[in-house]
Amino acid sequence: MSTNRVISVIIVNYNSGPLLTDCVRLVLNSTTQVAVYLVDNASTDDSLSHLQQTFGKDNRLHILQNAANLGFAKAANLALPNTEGEYLLFLNPDCLLHPDTLARFMTTLDSYPNAGMAGCFVCNPDGTEQPGSRRSVPTPWRTLVRICHLDKLFPNHPRFQNFVLTGQPLPTAPVEMEGISGACMFVRRQALEDVGPMDETYFLHCEDLDWFMRFTAKQWKILFIPDIQVTHFKGVCSQSHPIRVLWYKHRGMVRFYRKFFRHQYPQPLMWCVVLAVWSRFLLLAIMTWINRAKLW
Numbered sequence: 001m002s003t004n005r006v007i008s009v010i011i012v013n014y015n016s017g018p019l020l021t022d023c024v025r026l027v028l029n030s031t032t033q034v035a036v037y038l039v040d041n042a043s044t045d046d047s048l049s050h051l052q053q054t055f056g057k058d059n060r061l062h063i064l065q066n067a068a069n070l071g072f073a074k075a076a077n078l079a080l081p082n083t084e085g086e087y088l089l090f091l092n093p094d095c096l097l098h099p100d101t102l103a104r105f106m107t108t109l110d111s112y113p114n115a116g117m118a119g120c121f122v123c124n125p126d127g128t129e130q131p132g133s134r135r136s137v138p139t140p141w142r143t144l145v146r147i148c149h150l151d152k153l154f155p156n157h158p159r160f161q162n163f164v165l166t167g168q169p170l171p172t173a174p175v176e177m178e179g180i181s182g183a184c185m186f187v188r189r190q191a192l193e194d195v196g197p198m199d200e201t202y203f204l205h206c207e208d209l210d211w212f213m214r215f216t217a218k219q220w221k222i223l224f225i226p227d228i229q230v231t232h233f234k235g236v237c238s239q240s241h242p243i244r245v246l247w248y249k250h251r252g253m254v255r256f257y258r259k260f261f262r263h264q265y266p267q268p269l270m271w272c273v274v275l276a277v278w279s280r281f282l283l284l285a286i287m288t289w290i291n292r293a294k295l296w
Helices: 019-028 047-055 072-082 101-111 140-147 189-195 207-217 242-261 267-295
Strands: 007-013 034-040 061-065 087-091 115-123 184-188 221-232
Touching: 007 019, 007 072, 007 101, 019 034, 019 047, 034 047, 034 072, 047 061, 061 072, 087 101, 087 189, 101 115, 101 184, 101 221, 115 189, 115 207, 140 242, 140 267, 184 189, 189 207, 207 221, 207 242, 242 267
Parallel strands: 007 034, 007 087, 034 061, 115 221
Antiparallel strands: 087 184, 115 184
């Protein structure tokens, strides 16, 4: 098999528990040739040691250990110089693939030379589609619509559409999409080299949205492939520090809006959006704290 047909899989780990070993096992069981680059962000659990005990002698597994938690984008970018092949998969450690997942991704992108990235049907363990599986870009206006539930008040009005597209009928063939799930991003190396790596100023969350915007700006299409399915055990890596993760997510959203939309929207609207984002963070943080306090 040609070296160019090797698919490099980049996985960033932070306290993923036993799911990390399950994730890597299924990647290594792929029907296509793979090289796995596991970047550990100074995990404090036994996820890395368990993986090393299980697959430490497999020369397809390459482990990079960071002395501190560098965040997702920076950690993933560290693996890039070591990778090979025409395609790369950026995969969360709490995702489980099927044996033919990577081969089907590769075959599909071979047929769509203008596609720089592809995602798939990312589902919960019960088989239901996760909200981030397919989506429009959450512009400031779309975010206000979602936060204020204006899509519920005006369900048929085109100006009040939610950016989450999960409720829409599933397409029957690959379709162009503004955004896919950041948990599973299959990327063409040529496009990555054209667009550049993920923005490392995002610590966690929203680096994928940033990337989608930049891919589109460079005229690379983003595909959603409905007949490829990946199971995502969402939140496994963040369950020990949920409020901190919420803070990173909302801080990332504010940075995303300011980076891409500050010149497209009136300043008062941007202020309203930022206020809405931080108000949402505060509400969710309080609810999370209360729920955790009940468990104590």
